[in-house]
Amino acid sequence: MQTVMSRFSPKALRSGILAAGALALLALAGCGEQEATTEQASAAPPPAAADGIVLRRGNGAEPETLDPHKSTGVPESWIQYDLFEGLMVPDGKGGLIPGAAESTEISDDQLTYTFHLRPDGKWSDGTPVTAHDFVFAWKRLVDPKTASDYAYFLWPVENGEDITLGRQPVDNLAVEAVDDLTFRVKLRAPTPYFTSMLHHHATYPINKAAYETHGDNFVRPGNYVGNGAYMLAEAVPQSHVKLVKNPHFHAKDEVQIDTVYYYVTEQLEAELRRFRAGELDVTYEVPVSQMDWVQANMPQNLRLAPYFGTYFYAPNMTHEPWKSNKDLRLALNLAIDRDVIVRDINKQGQIPAYGWVPPGTTNYENQAPEYAAWTQEQRDAKAKELIQQAGYGPGGQPLEVEILYNTSENHRKLAIAVAAMWQQKLGAKVTLNNQEWKVFLDSRDEKKFKDVTRHGWIGDYNDANNFLELFRTDIGKQNPSGYSNPEFDKLMIEANRTEDVERRAELMQQAERIVIEDVALFPLYFYASKHMISDRVENWNDNLPDYHPTRFLRIKQ
Template sequence: MSSLWKSLRGVVAATALFATGMSVAAVPAQAEKVLHRGNGAEPETLDPAKSSGVPESWLQYDLFDGLLVPDGKGNFIPGAAEKWDVSADGLVYTFHLRRNAKWSDGTPVTAQDWVYSWRRVVDPKTMADYAYFLWQVKNAQDITLGRKPLETMGVRAVDDYTFEVTLRAATPYFLSMLHHHATYAVSKANVEKFGSEFVKPGNLVTNGAYMLVESVPQSHIKMVKNPHHHDAANTKIDTVFYYPTENQEAELKRFRAGELHVTYEVPVAQMQWLRQNMPAELRLAPYFGTYFYAPNMTKEPWKSNKDLRLALNLAIDRDIIVEKVNQRGEVPAYNFVPPNTTSYTQQIPDYANWTQAQRDAKAKELIAKAGYGPGGKPLAVEILYNTQENHRKVAIAIASMWQQKLGVKVTLNNQEWKVFLSTRDEKKFKDITRHGWIGDYNDANNFLELVRGDIGKQNPSAFSNPEFDRLMSEANVTADLAKRADLLQQAERLMIEEVAIFPIHFYSSRHMVSPKLIGWTDNLQDLHPTRFLDVKP
């Protein structure tokens, strides 16, 4: 509703009150509640089938309802589905959709929309980074790999409000996946009407608590409350602005000036000052994710030289990174799957218990064995990272370690978020790229599946190992939880042995949160949909 119309409506209402002899003060006007959120980078896309980054996911949690949704406290609650049934063998899930569910244009959300959307994700024509996310659905993997037709996917609309999913094997984490954007429904009619333009303001219709009204590149994204959402009456915030701000110092200045209620990140250079001067607003908490570097294994010398990969991995001093460079409560990482993973024991290599001096000595031995370093061939390495001060500082520190310890000549290459994602995913980076993975659901599979040889662009380094893939495939159809955990642990040990990535640290979430923001609760997956927040006047 435009501000002009709000003003006119207020004048009309006030006139009517005076005419009846009532006092205007007896019916105070309710001020619009507006939330301002920092959001890191300019979003890659709002198409839930094609996005891949955290900045996009924050927007999509407001725009879309999955079958389940995060409640902002670390739990998942009924979303587009009011309830569901699971067959005795764990293979068939029947989701009973809300009968009052509507798209933001007022049209009904139906089971046919869900069937269309899930098929769209696994359709090889879509080229979705997250196509593999639905491979546990019957025939989905074969469809993505071109071996079966789209219509064979194990999804069907029993009727307009009943969505049935058949899995290829019992999957204990299946429900916890369903808050993720790859599983969202889009309006079939909307996509077919606008094609690739369906995500633009004025075109996009969504089923979440908010709807898109503005998207100004490098400025802001504006959403307003969706009046058709089933919980609109309990949604406190009327309007939310998201601001892409890659410069974290600038974001902090906006927060301190009262222009933001919450930041996306916290600049490393200000950590000590913030701890001392703004401890109530500084929020640091464990975060279910791993920060790592990935070598480009589509190219030599990375493809076939494991000794070289391990040498660079060992020479990274994780303690310096987390204690001196970042200073934000992260934990050094030597493996991929983070702590607090359900039904899983971390597979930590022996060298994690060595001193850094021992790791450095082994790194020097290995780089010489690989034919590089002092007395060998010169090695020049380029580190690619997306434009952000924290990533730059980590890259500088690691470059210095490699240069001083191993004689490697290192150059840095930073790219804007969208360009970076394309370069990284298409494996067009020269040597090493920054990467990070935030768990989409609490299961080791969500991390390890990323390293399969058939996963496509999401595979960070293009690592490919038939035995690793076999272990993952067997784990995916194993119902016995202990046996399944053992298979996943074998797979992680193998990728560590083959140095598929260089783990650096396990994440912590870090935000500045205004005391005016009500309902913000730190949680392991750092999920905070606007629907469950409020702001003080």
């Protein structure tokens, strides 16, 4: 089969892959896939008259948790932008504006940040938001007992890294409440992107009194106390999260929408049907299977835009054969036809990716390997050569690969396509393993997946550091592959402590080239955001990070 396929024209090869994908869809139906056949959100109640002005948002997977120090996914972050307010907040246009802090002072040596909190900042129970709340929250984030995947967000703070790694006590974190409205932070080295991180949920304050009363259940309905534009009213598993306007929010008079429903919409075709029926105002995504129809019939509602992130597959480098067999990793990476994926399968404006850090990154030149300029036929030929060198294929071991992905029609179709490519070109026997979101996150983070997992990373702030840090040996669960390279670690540590912008970029570019050379991931494409937006919704501004807090949206009356 490999010999015959190698003589096909590029068009025939693409057709063969797509046809094989359709056959694989049937063949793999019993291989761990458990796609639901019903619309999860159908049990969710429609908005009531008492809800006032309502926005109904599709939100993908069931939220993992609404604890800002423990959540990791985009579905949770959308909700948390409404529930909490960090020192900085997204303005809904791609920029950041002052949030809980009305002003910031930075010392001449760039090491001390003094945040002056707004005097009208209130929790949803009416009590003041104070600097003591930030001190409490930030210490909880870095505390090893919290086991936060995002503890490294505060590693720029003096002693933050040592505390997370158990080398110093939590009280040594260099943060202090100078008074109720003055929060001071000392950094270990100048960090130019520090303020741009402070909109992220990991840096939110939490209400100390609510936490001391309810412990880790402080974010459940009835226990919740937040400082954002909305309050948590309901959280019904596999159905919806309902938020209502916070009467104590400092900018409440500027918030037009009274109630927000976030519906669980993992089944994207069902989500689109609900949008067409007028039951949703915003979709989480758009199913790839319906892109041609949507573009032909509802172009006025379709929003496609560049998105600051990378979709990739991660091999499990914590065990063999992936740990030490670079030829095997590279063979699978080369055999993935990115052009077929973005043009013939996704059709959503993504850009084929061969590197890791996405376009649009500030003060950074994107890196790509030599084979990015090859034809796909050249990459396929090299892949077949490498698979032999790796000891697989004819005369070698049979190659068996399992792809893990979370419940989503888009992830499923892409996994089928990649499986077909590996089967046709490399003779691999590929199985698909579909898991529900929370189970999937545990399997992926704990490196319990057998071979390869689908992954995606959306930039939390516009700096290459936010992508490259993930591959540090000491970063913990966030490291997608369990990758470890001392040379890479050394470059990243040096970059984090370098003030010169050009030198810092050069160090990170060297680090990215090492990750690419080591094949620590299989990049597939750079994201594009894709949503269906109702004609009722106003002030939706496409932006690179795809941030759309409800407080800035309007409903046409």
